[in-house]
Structures are given as C-alpha cells and as structure tokens.
Amino acid sequence: MTADADWAKKTLESAVNEIISGGLFDDPFLQARPVWQIAGSLLIAECRAREDRYWLIAGNDSPTDLIAGETAASAREAARHFALKWQLAAEKLKAGEVSTPSNLAADDLFKKVAHLVRCAESLYELAEQTSIWE
Numbered sequence: 001m002t003a004d005a006d007w008a009k010k011t012l013e014s015a016v017n018e019i020i021s022g023g024l025f026d027d028p029f030l031q032a033r034p035v036w037q038i039a040g041s042l043l044i045a046e047c048r049a050r051e052d053r054y055w056l057i058a059g060n061d062s063p064t065d066l067i068a069g070e071t072a073a074s075a076r077e078a079a080r081h082f083a084l085k086w087q088l089a090a091e092k093l094k095a096g097e098v099s100t101p102s103n104l105a106a107d108d109l110f111k112k113v114a115h116l117v118r119c120a121e122s123l124y125e126l127a128e129q130t131s132i133w134e
Helices: 003-021 075-095 106-127
Strands: 031-038 042-049 052-059 065-068
Touching: 003 031, 003 042, 003 052, 031 075, 042 075, 052 075, 065 075, 075 106
Parallel strands: none
Antiparallel strands: 031 042, 042 052, 052 065
C-alpha cells in the first residue's frame, strides 16, 4: 500500500468512527470509499448505509462532516456544499444563533469561527479549480 493510500485509509476510518461516535450518524454500519483526495491533506468519500448514500469530508485541518448523497451529484459539488455549510455555520456561531458549550471562552469561540471560515474559503477555492477535479 502506498503512503497516499495508507493515509486515505486511516483518515477515512478515523472519520467514520468520529461520525458514528459523535452522533452525526446513528447507523453503525457505514461503508465508505474515497472518491477524491489531496493526498495527505483532504479527502471526500462516498458512503452508504443500507440504501442511503452520503458524502463525507475529512482531513488534517478540516472539519469532519457528512451530508446526504442527494445534496450533490459529484465530489466537487459536495465540496461546494460543505464550503457553504461551514460558512453558514460560522456566521450562526458568530451571531450567537447556535448554542455553544458554556465552558467555551469568547476567545476560543472566535478561534473556532475563524478556523471554520478559513476551511470554508479554502475548500471553495479548491472546488473552483477545474484542473484538480478532472
């Protein structure tokens, strides 16, 4: 197994475990396969649980996230959707529309929002680069 394939396998296993243990997904039987990646940095996987299909994103500095399969027809469209989802989540956090843990200091919240915005912007820029999706 190559280093890139090994990284993808470990990242995907970790992301699936995080999704299930974090309560983002309640079915313990989730099959996932990477469909696009920047080796050692970011991957998008297609997942299946029984008849349902999902897109999963994970990476070294990226949030691990999951969306319904019908939300996007391709990994590139899924990337665009994740970018928009994260941007909106950051705005809601900043506006106080989403509850945050009571022990989260204002400075930590600011850092979390800034990180989410950076991830969203970086992912959107990647989604706009046609050459990496062909």
